[in-house]
Amino acid sequence: MDWLKIGSALFLIAMLVFLFPRMRHAVKHAPKGSNQDWLSFVAIIAVVGLFVMLLIMMV
Amino acid sequence: MNQYSNAVTSIPASALATNKLIRNSYLLLSMTLLFSGAAAAVGVFMHVSQGVALISNIAAIALLWFVLPRTANSAMGIPVLFGITGLFGLGLGPLLNHYLSVNPSIVMTALGGTGAIFLGLSAYALTTRKDFSFLAGFLMVGLFVVIGAALLNIFLAIPALFLAVNVAVIMIMSGFILFQTSSMINGGETNYIMATAGLFLSILNLFTALLQLLGAFNNND
Numbered sequence: 001m002d003w004l005k006i007g008s009a010l011f012l013i014a015m016l017v018f019l020f021p022r023m024r025h026a027v028k029h030a031p032k033g034s035n036q037d038w039l040s041f042v043a044i045i046a047v048v049g050l051f052v053m054l055l056i057m058m059v
Numbered sequence: 060m061n062q063y064s065n066a067v068t069s070i071p072a073s074a075l076a077t078n079k080l081i082r083n084s085y086l087l088l089s090m091t092l093l094f095s096g097a098a099a100a101v102g103v104f105m106h107v108s109q110g111v112a113l114i115s116n117i118a119a120i121a122l123l124w125f126v127l128p129r130t131a132n133s134a135m136g137i138p139v140l141f142g143i144t145g146l147f148g149l150g151l152g153p154l155l156n157h158y159l160s161v162n163p164s165i166v167m168t169a170l171g172g173t174g175a176i177f178l179g180l181s182a183y184a185l186t187t188r189k190d191f192s193f194l195a196g197f198l199m200v201g202l203f204v205v206i207g208a209a210l211l212n213i214f215l216a217i218p219a220l221f222l223a224v225n226v227a228v229i230m231i232m233s234g235f236i237l238f239q240t241s242s243m244i245n246g247g248e249t250n251y252i253m254a255t256a257g258l259f260l261s262i263l264n265l266f267t268a269l270l271q272l273l274g275a276f277n278n279n280d
Binding site: 003004005007008009011012013014015016018019020022023026027028029030031032033037038040041044045047048049051052055056058059 | 124172206226233234273277
């Protein structure tokens, strides 16, 4: 195993350790969205997904 | 009549502050993107190795986590932000070199696609003024899971997982752009340096994920 893989893995582990308390805080304290909020978010992400598929077909 | 004219001409101080925050953030974002692009060009021309790119990314993350939050409320915040974006730009060198040697049009398509997604999402959040703060938990869990999957794939090297991680990163970063833009409008973020750093990271991750996805589906690779 080369040191680049080990370095990248340690970097990602550090990110997970750093993110974990922030993730827990966000999950506990974020306001809850209504069904309408989530539906509009899913619709936007679907449009982004379709656009990415269009880009993939272009290359 | 006097009441009517007052209602039309007086703009609440909070609206002025929000407009100033958005204007300053986008101005700083455009400058940091140009600077990061210049640093990436240096990385490409100097044929920066993957080891240097990794060290550059680690240094950028260390500045972002430990230095920027302490300097964001002072004049030192701007040079620190330029340092972060420059280091991230330099870290893009090997990835750009690889795809430029395979098919340069992939890089241009990824760049254009990232710009179109960012502008579209920002325009949506700015015009509708919707509050996307409810996404915070979902986005943080998604980011955590994606980093975990990327960590596993360093050792497993499964092509399908590589594609899934990049698709997930595009979706999560799109969510972050909506979340960050709406938090500038709705008062969740009041510091333009921190707002710029958040938007810059979303754009950078969106670009690299799109580039790798387009590269994976490119027939010449």
